[in-house]
Amino acid sequence: MELFIASIRLVVASILICVVGYATVIWGVGQVINPEAAAGSxxxxxxxxxxxxxxxxxxxxxxxxxxxxxxxxxxxxxxxxxxxxxxxxxxxxxxxxxxxxxxxxxxxxxxxxxxxxxxxxxxxxxxxxxxxxxxxxxxxxxxxxxxxxxxxxxxxxxxxxxxxxxxxxxxxxxxxxxxxxxxxxxx
Amino acid sequence: MFAYSILFVVFIVGGTALLSWPLGRYMKWAMDPDAPDVGAAGRFNVIFQAFGGSITRAQQDWQRYLIAMLIFNLMMFVVSFGIMALQQYLPLNPDGMGAAEGSLIFNTATSFTSNTNLQHYSGESTWSYMSQLGALMWLQFVSAATGIAALTALARGLAGKGMGNFFVDVQRASFLVLLPVALVVASAMVIGGMPMTFQGSAVATTLEGVQQTIARGPVAAFVAIKQLGTNGGGFFGPNSTHPFENPNFWTNAIELISIIIIPMACVWMFGRIIGRMRHATVVFGVMLALVLTRTAFAVYFETAPTQAFAQLPIEQTVGNLEGKELRFGTTSGPTWAVLTTSTSNGSVGAMHDSLNPLAGLMPMIGMWLNEDFGGVGVGMINMFLYILVGVFIAGMMVGRTPEYLGWRVEAREVKLALLALLTHGLFILGGTAIFAATPWGQDTLNNIGPHGFSEMLYEFSSASANNGSGFEGLGDNTVPWNVATGIVMLLARFIPIILPLAIVGSLMTKRRTAESAGTLGVEDGTFAGMLVATILVVGALTFFPAATLGPVAEHLIYMN
Structure with missing residues (x-):
């Protein structure tokens, strides 16, 4: 059971960091550096x-x-x-x-x-x-x-x-x- | 042309080999720090224990490590399945994607959980941005991290240390290895002109006055981890041949480098953890030689012009251009085809279905061998199986007790290793046989004759190698294909992780002997030759009859 709890905790942590955090940072890089290309050139x-x-x-x-x-x-x-x-x-x-x-x-x-x-x-x-x-x-x-x-x-x-x-x-x-x-x- | 081809391959493969050395050193620090409780490693450990809870503090034996891994992977499957199944009710769906069919969701969730990324859909017409990022891109991180964690545990076991803790290792691989490298690569992609937007499709009125809908999305973030984690699942249907997924020559070069760099670095990490860099160098050399050989053949065969144009007034000087993009240069297509199948990546930079017959055989051989350099983590694990078999055969031949790194290799370990290696052949040949004999396969082909057979053979090879590329003409979004390849992907993912860890568990119960002058060396040319022979006999000969029926027959019939 505690294996399931640990797994769920890591699911939440990894989604927050590797999806929400990561995608937001890269989106921000696009907006700052290359907004025209980021929107599809x-x-x-x-x-x-x-x-x-x-x-x-x-x-x-x-x-x-x-x-x-x-x-x-x-x-x-x-x-x-x-x-x-x-x-x-x-x-x-x-x-x-x-x-x-x-x-x-x-x-x-x-x-x-x-x-x-x-x-x-x-x-x-x-x-x-x-x-x-x-x-x-x-x-x-x-x-x-x-x-x-x-x-x-x-x-x-x-x-x-x-x-x-x-x-x-x-x-x-x-x-x-x-x-x-x-x-x-x-x- | 010839000089440009050599220059391109040396630039990509040679450059990446150099870069993999420092990355391997960093990965050793990140995955298996010598002093895990002090300094930066210690601070990260505190964070990982906070995320994972008290269970992360204990060492796990090989069974517990595996069970933790399987439960985490089960959660990956369940959560991603849920997101995809509910996408029509979730946000981040500007183009209003509807519900997807059940067997397709099953196939896609197994595909991305197993690090395969076989795709029986086109992303731009199937998934919302929520499904693409929240389900698929997330799995591209954590499935790759699972592979790196498994290799780390295996290497620790062989080094005579405890296996470690899966919940810590998977975080180290996700947050310390994959995330920082992905941030760098994705930023480079944005600078190179790749889209990164949450807006829906753009509608253009062309110069001739026609409406053109242009799908776009948060592509750059997706593509970076797609390549780095040997995932390969594209944001758009035609993967990295789509201009938004690969806008120019330089993004193409970075993507090619990203395909092989972590699999290469895994070999160096393995060598550092077991403390045998000379051995790692020999293994790396064998892998590199196999990759370069296939690359050379693929590039050579692809210089033959498109046979279908032979009788027409069309220039035939630059090789076969069907399914290729001009901006990458002519060598990129076959080079990419080999690298992406050598590493279980499966992204494509040219359409494999439209490669010349023998050029199309090279990616298949890559998937059949599946160990040079192989998927992140698991490639080196597959190579470990070949090493064990090679060491065992060599020991028998000269009448010495087979040993690997001081561990006695006996019948039990070799049986498990061969079992893991032979299931690969069973899945590919058995699956192809069933589909070739029934309407399940026959009714889904896009090409006739031997090429149609190749389409089915390729599909099962791709599923069993956890590769994900395809001869994409195959109409594979059917219930039989979705279910059959889904099951093969799951078995072919977890059997070659479970059995090697069981082997190491079995070795660890024995007393480790010191290596002496009488021990067969694993650091010299003789060992390299033995390893290559084992790989070719066990890995390649199994598939020779099938290759003859498909690509070889097509070449002999049609190419003059």
Missing amino acids: LITRPDGTVVGSRLIAQKFTQPKYFWPRPSAVDYNGAGAGGSNKSPTSTDLTDRAREIVAQYGATAENPLPPELAAASGGGLDPHISEEAALYQAPRIATARSLSQSQVETLVKDNAFAPGGFLTPGRLVNVLELNLALDQVGTAQ
Whole structure:
């Protein structure tokens, strides 16, 4: 019986310290150091409406925007997930075939691989610099910009995620599209 | 690419190995202070006795220690079950989560009590913040603390000291080991951009004018202890592939380090308590070699491109990207897959179901062996079982009395050790056989052919290894899966804690002999070789036929 009493005492103590105390401290750290990220890195317009989160991919289908990687959950920010298909699965082949047709990729101008492969959470906000440049001609046409204007924008927005530890550079699709809209309105 | 892969693995695994040394030293001080009644250790002891009551003052023998542990774990199960079952009536539920189904609550409570964190749900659509923090995150602390306490007791017994007191040890592990490290890591996560909010979902209007609901929550606190306690249960469904659960390259690196640092430090703590650091170094070396071997294979196999794209005009230069995030780099996925299964963590940084067939075999082997470095505390306990068997076989081979640290190892101890090791195979192979032969398993698969078999094999491996990762395509939120894996998780958690403590209890009744020149050494290369051989024969060969039916068959059929 005293084993049960001691256990209950420790249940209470550990919940108070490791849940209430710990979570409150970390919440406080977030409020002091990084309140914007602590709330989910949301991007808001001047009028206060939320456009999205810079960490969460959103769906783009219009030709004038850069398109993100495919999503097995259709960019559902409240129900993320991957395809969980084996890389040998014909389901992936069928999905990739549609995407290839969408981009009009050919053997001479092959599609960058991540544009055909869904991410683990279906919400990967990035594509590679190459995958963005690959889409530049379409966007330039849709927006009546020169291709070099779009390419410059891509290069200005590209970053190396792990510095010298990672090869290649990435762009954030939502931020890049916001920058694109800025250029559009400037003209 | 090759050079970047090596650089990444060395940076993560090598860096963590260095960090584990001071942490192991600290853990020895925290868990088993030389002078528990004076100085800072003494002041903490007063606090722990105040929390736990008078029962914390007495030494416990191995039976009492175990009973105390089981009763505390029973309370963990009951309290967490209650919180989850009542979540619709409790506060901290901004997104209005409703009642969860009974067998899912059972499965989740056993899963987090047993330090497994197998998840048959998606957190963002199932649990309130109250359930996530008050039930699940709490269990992530105290279940990990239970493992560290058990290892401490085992090591004390082997050192010829009393086992200690569970109620003191579990507090030391929670408050002195896990809490301070979690505070550091969670703060780093917040600085790295991870959400930590009690507000409900945000609703965005996208640039194309569509509504997007974005689930968020107190993620940073949860993720830190998820990784440090080899728990692995994600706040969101896709775990650490979700951008909120792993926003960038640097949080990813910290999470990878957090996965293995405490299991590594447990080996050093064990060595310090038994007073044999050379022995601990050899054991650490064996574990490290096994982990690095599997990492190398996984990274190599994952450089093969996505086979499904072979006939299409798609560039095939960077390996398989299905189920992976770009921001972590290409090496992170397979590296994470190996580390998270080596340690019984079970969080994922890439979707294991979408790994290339032989890359997906490496995490399975990690769970079958389950001792390098293994779960916090329990990994070293599993290794202790292999050491006993190895010492026994070596002794028989050369005709000497088998001894470990001066304790005579006899038939009784070896029987118990083998029993503990073989139940692992029984749960995995037996469970997979039953589900593969019936609609319980057949109707829940997401992939056909050998890969479907791999999904079931992986699920039982994960449950029995108390790992928690999955080939997540499996439709596992069904009553048969919830009940079967729930039972396996409980048995596979407590049998490999109860039997080793019984072994040490049995050893302690004998007279300890001084080691002499005639004793088989446990500090040299011969011992290391013997240990590796024992692990591969007992641990890996058991599963070879099953591996052939799943990943190996898939590789041979589909990969050209």
